[in-house]
Amino acid sequence: MxxxxxxxxxxxxxxxxxxxxxxxxxxxxxxxxxxFTRFDENAAAFIAARDSFYIASNSQSGWPYLQHRGGPPGFIKLLDDRRLGIADFRGNRQYITLGNSKEDDRVSLFLMDYPRRKRMKVLAHMSVHGAADAALARTLVDEDYGATVERFLVFTLVAYDWNCPQHITPRFTKVELAETMSVIEIELKRLRAENAELRARLGE
Structure with missing residues (x-):
């Protein structure tokens, strides 16, 4: 198998x-x-739409450590069919995930699509690259985001899988809500205009 x-x-x-x-x-x-040992088109499209993910690493004390990573939509880049990369932005400067990777480079990633109740789970080996890496900078840095890039993280795939949608509560970002409200407002305007036209025809 x-x-x-x-x-x-x-x-x-x-x-x-x-x-x-x-x-x-x-x-x-x-x-x-x-x-699922190589990212296919379906996985690539799912990854490209994400604006955050969770990463679990293994500590020397034996405790797993879970951390959130976020950025602009699409900040997780597919480098090829077996590698993902991100620009790692400055945060609370605890560096627990970074430190854990020095002893054990195995990580688990969890990518969520709350509105569509879909999730991808990934096992990978994490490598750390300096912010001066020009090749990764060209691919991974979004100049418009404005956050300080401290390093680049590359995740080499071992395997991934999908979870069922059970018990995932749909949640929406401000951008997703704004897009939905925009569609609703357009439809309301159309209905109001249609209603006004009908009233005019009836002589009201």
């Missing part, structure tokens, strides 16, 4: 948990497509 997201994460403990919850047979006999 091809190397996949579930293959990497299905450990002995996970298999035991699946058996305890009567789910082991479901995954042992799974025959659907799980070979």
């Amino acid at each position: 091809a190397y996949t997201y579930l293959d990497e994460l299905t450990t002995k403990g996970v298999r035991e948990a699946q058996r305890e919850n009567d789910a082991r047979e479901q995954w042992e006999g799974f025959s659907g497509s799980r070979e």
Whole structure:
């Protein structure tokens, strides 16, 4: 069987948990497509629309660490069919994710599309590149965003997968709400004009 997201994460403990919850047979006999080891067109379009994601890294103390990364829509760039890159902006300067990567470069990414109730999960190896890297700067820097770029992060894909939409509460950004309201306002204007025309014809 091809190397996949579930293959990497299905450990002995996970298999035991699946058996305890009567789910082991479901995954042992799974025959659907799980070979997400290269980003396809569907994944590329999903990634290009994101303005944030969550990243989990492994600390030397044994505790996982979860952090949010954000930027302008499309700040996560597809460098090729196995690599993602971002400009890493200055934040609270704790550098926990950065420090964790010095000992263990494995990370897990979670990309959310709340309005459409869709999510992508990614296993990858993270590499750190200086802000002076001209090739990455040309690809990853959005001059209009105005944030301080401290470094570039590149994520080399191990495997990715999609989650089901259950229990995802739809949420909308200001931009998404503004776009929706704009459509509604246009339709209201059309209906008001139509109503006024009908009233005029009826002599009201």
